Amino acid sequence: MSGHAASAPTPIRLCFVCLGNICRSPIAEGVFGELVRRRGLHARFVVASAGTGDWHVGHPADRRAIAAAAARGIDLRAHRARQFRVDDFARFDVVVAMDRSNHAVLQRLARRLPTPADLRLFMPYVDAAARGESLDVPDPYYGGPEDFERVLDLCEAGCAGLLDALLAERRL
Numbered sequence: 001m002s003g004h005a006a007s008a009p010t011p012i013r014l015c016f017v018c019l020g021n022i023c024r025s026p027i028a029e030g031v032f033g034e035l036v037r038r039r040g041l042h043a044r045f046v047v048a049s050a051g052t053g054d055w056h057v058g059h060p061a062d063r064r065a066i067a068a069a070a071a072r073g074i075d076l077r078a079h080r081a082r083q084f085r086v087d088d089f090a091r092f093d094v095v096v097a098m099d100r101s102n103h104a105v106l107q108r109l110a111r112r113l114p115t116p117a118d119l120r121l122f123m124p125y126v127d128a129a130a131r132g133e134s135l136d137v138p139d140p141y142y143g144g145p146e147d148f149e150r151v152l153d154l155c156e157a158g159c160a161g162l163l164d165a166l167l168a169e170r171r172l
């Protein structure tokens with residue numbers, strides 16, 4: 001064989017992180033996964049999510065998150081919450097925090113690493129018109145259905161922006 005056969009490129013491993021890993025980050029994971037499948041790019045990505053907190057470890061996604069995602073063709077029923085651990089920085093190429101508070105927690109955790117982590121905030125990938133002023137995907141846990149719709153809207157916009165950015169960075 002010559003070396004020209006299309007060898008599978010190493011996938012980009014992404015982890016979205018929120019607080020409980022039952023609302024925002026599973027939604028972002030599901031939206032990103034659906035987006036790369038639709039674009040025929042699923043082999044190039046490994047997508048996961050985690051929470052900085054441990055209250056919901058092992059639990060399914062919040063039923064309101066499952067319902068809001070299902071209405072947009074995204075199935076979150078298989079999700080089980082887990083807590084982000086410092087070794088996840090080695091397991092993932094890019095770690096994306098859903099808000100500044102979780103970003104700060106992750107930044108502190110990353111100080112233990114021998115090399116800098118690729119740790120990012122999600123909201124800058126949402127176009128400015130959809131984003132408004134805030135740099136946080138608002139926590140919908142104590143909110144209503146409209147708050148989950150807003151998370152879905154932000155995740156759809158931000159995942160598209162993030163995918164474009166990653167493809168451009170990697171010249172894909």
Ligand code: 4NP
Pocket residue numbers: 018019020021022023024025051055056139140141
């Ligand atoms: P998430 O939402 O961080 O988007 O998964 C939350 C879920 C649970 C809690 C907070 C936020 N909680 O305090 O239990």
